[in-house]
Amino acid sequence: MVFKILAEYGTMLLVAMGQTLLLALWSLFFACLIGLFVGILSVLKNRICNAIATIFVDIIRGVPMIVLAFFVFFGVPMLMNDTLHWSELFGSKFMFTALQAGIICLSLNCGAYMAEIIRAGIESVDKGQMEAARSLGLPYWKAMSKVVLPQAIRTMIPSIINQFIITLKDTSILSVIGFPELVNTAKNVNANVMRALEVWFIVGVMYLIIITLLSRLAKRLERGLNRGRE
Template sequence: MIGIVSTYGNLLLAAMGQTLLLALCGLFFACILGLIFGLLSVVKNRACNIVSIIFVDAIRGVPMIVLAFYIYLGMPALFNSILGFNGVTLTALQAGTICLALNCGAYMAEIIRAGIESVDKGQMEAARSLGLPYWRAMVRVVLPQAIRTMIPSIINQFIITLKDTSILSVIGFPELVNTAKNVVANSFKVFEVWTIVAIMYLVVITALSVLAKKVERRLNRGRE
């Protein structure tokens, strides 16, 4: 195992960096999507509610590996073969980011919806009674309070997204699992390589889990 670390350690660390980069990019755009569809789910407009429900149910109803192939292979084929564009391609990073953003965004929408609904309805009513328009009251009064509730769930969702990056090895993105496969192919050290990869995931995810618990405890103390 020491020989694997000395020979391929830098390669595996770089792959972990790529994994974290992909997870962060996916979570960034997922927060935007989640905020949009989360807000659509709580407004008093049936059409907006239906749009949010369709997005969340459609994305969560498709396995992530299918979504990855659909975006990486299906979308360029749609533009090139059906719509008549030429040379439309997606890199593994672009396709992976879109895939994670959509998948994570559907769950983020539910987190944001639950966070908004956890705020007392009297807060919105009080803001409206002071003359604030609905959306300004939502941004200035309700969302700041909801974010306190959502932060632990967002961190947990990031942990899930980080683990989901391993699925994107199927489209060739050089994240940790894909790199580990190449290392195994070169070294023939199956047990040693996958043990190292498991330890790397365990260290990063444990650190994030500890962070989530600390944030949650601090927020709970702030409410007391």
């Protein structure tokens, strides 16, 4: 029965896996930008910046992903349409596609964790590196981008890949807003064939293959970085 399902719905499931990877990649890209901004705010010697970073991380990490997904997909458009009267200003109602809402939701969630990864990476670099760069006349931001961050990235890469794996698995939550990722597509396939055991076995194997490959990549990079420090 597994082979019969693969023969009939294999292409559909592969396309859904591609959509899942695309969503995870876009989310990781924007999460890195968010994480970089918030992570730098958290290491600045400024209490207001530190407080902003802490509040963002605590709020996003404290809200379940499914709640965040519903808020972005349903709540934000409702706020824009009812409060700001979007349709009167622009002639049509404000709304997100499932892909847009999914990217925003995952980017915010992943960005909060990326901020902590980046903060830890920056703090792992010897403080003397920043002091030496500043003593040579480099402005703070140039010293951060040219001296500190390149060294911090070496320690962050394995954690970033691990966070990508977590984000990839979190895409399954977005089936609640109708995004055609792998889990949502598997639900539709199961509704047609009524073979839950075989369908979810196939989906589990697909996730297992991708995540195993990414995990091995993270371990290889970590070993390479450790050898580079010796």
